[in-house]
Amino acid sequence: MTELHDLRPSPGSHRNRKRVGRGPGSGTGKTSGRGQKGQKARSGASIPAGFEGGQMPLQRRIPKGGFTPLNRVEYEVVNVRTLQEMEDTDVSPRVLQARSLIGSGKVKLKILGTGDLSRAVHVHAHAFSASAREKIEAAGGSATVIGTDTDA
Numbered sequence: 594m595t596e597l598h599d600l601r602p603s604p605g606s607h608r609n610r611k612r613v614g615r616g617p618g619s620g621t622g623k624t625s626g627r628g629q630k631g632q633k634a635r636s637g638a639s640i641p642a643g644f645e646g647g648q649m650p651l652q653r654r655i656p657k658g659g660f661t662p663l664n665r666v667e668y669e670v671v672n673v674r675t676l677q678e679m680e681d682t683d684v685s686p687r688v689l690q691a692r693s694l695i696g697s698g699k700v701k702l703k704i705l706g707t708g709d710l711s712r713a714v715h716v717h718a719h720a721f722s723a724s725a726r727e728k729i730e731a732a733g734g735s736a737t738v739i740g741t742d743t744d745a
Contacts, residue, residue, distance in 0.1 A: 601733020605696040605700075611623035611626075613626050624632040626673060628675075651677075663667070665678050666725070667701070668700060668701050668702065668703035668719070668720060668722055669695040669696060669700045669701070669702050669703070670693060670702075670703050670704075670705050670723065671689060671695065671703075671704055671705070671718075672704075672705050672706070672707040672708050672725075673704065673705070673706050673707060673708045673709065673710050673725050673728050673729065674707055674709070675694060675708070675731075676704070676710060676714050676716065677682050677708060677709065677710050677711065677712070679692070681714070682712075682713065682715060683714075683715050683717075684714055684715070684716045684717065685716075685717040686698055686702045686719075686739075687715070689702065700745045701719035701720065701740065702719050702720075703718060703719060703721070703722070704716055704720070704721045704722065704725040704726075704729070704736070705722045705724075706722050706723075706724030706725035706727070706728055709728065710728045710729060710731075710732040710734070711732060712732060712734075713732055713733035713734040714729060714732065714737040715734055715735045715737070716729055716734065716737065717737045717739050718736070718737075718738070718739065719738065719740045720738065721736050721738070729739055729742055
């Protein structure tokens with residue numbers, strides 16, 4: 594039975610570390626593979642990422658741009674085409690979440706108008722595009738906005 598003191602790596606799977614600075618015959622003597630003088634040849638040399646030798650780095654030369662609005666509203670989107678494929682006649686964020694068509698429910702739901710709808714569907718969502726509302730109502734369904742005073 595093998596024991597801990599008998600364990601060895603498979604032949605050829607492990608290479609010994611390079612021992613630098615061990616004389617001219619080793620191939621890495623004298624300067625130990627660091628070349629001649631300079632910042633990188635010194636001990637303790639660690640140059641931060643993006644450092645350009647004192648020149649103003651690119652990250653600081655390029656102007657800042659854009660901004661993130663504090664009151665941005667993110668929506669999960671579902672198209673009218675998806676409503677057509679579902680067999681439900683009453684569609685709400687909970688139903689869509691149960692069918693894994695939208696995520697956790699922390700984001701609001703918006704219905705968009707891509708596709709066609711040929712049957713009456715009663716949809717409850719936080720927002721509707723104009724074309725989606727038009728298609729839902731033309732098919733005999735209803736588009737109810739939730740998140741206002743009367744939640745569905």
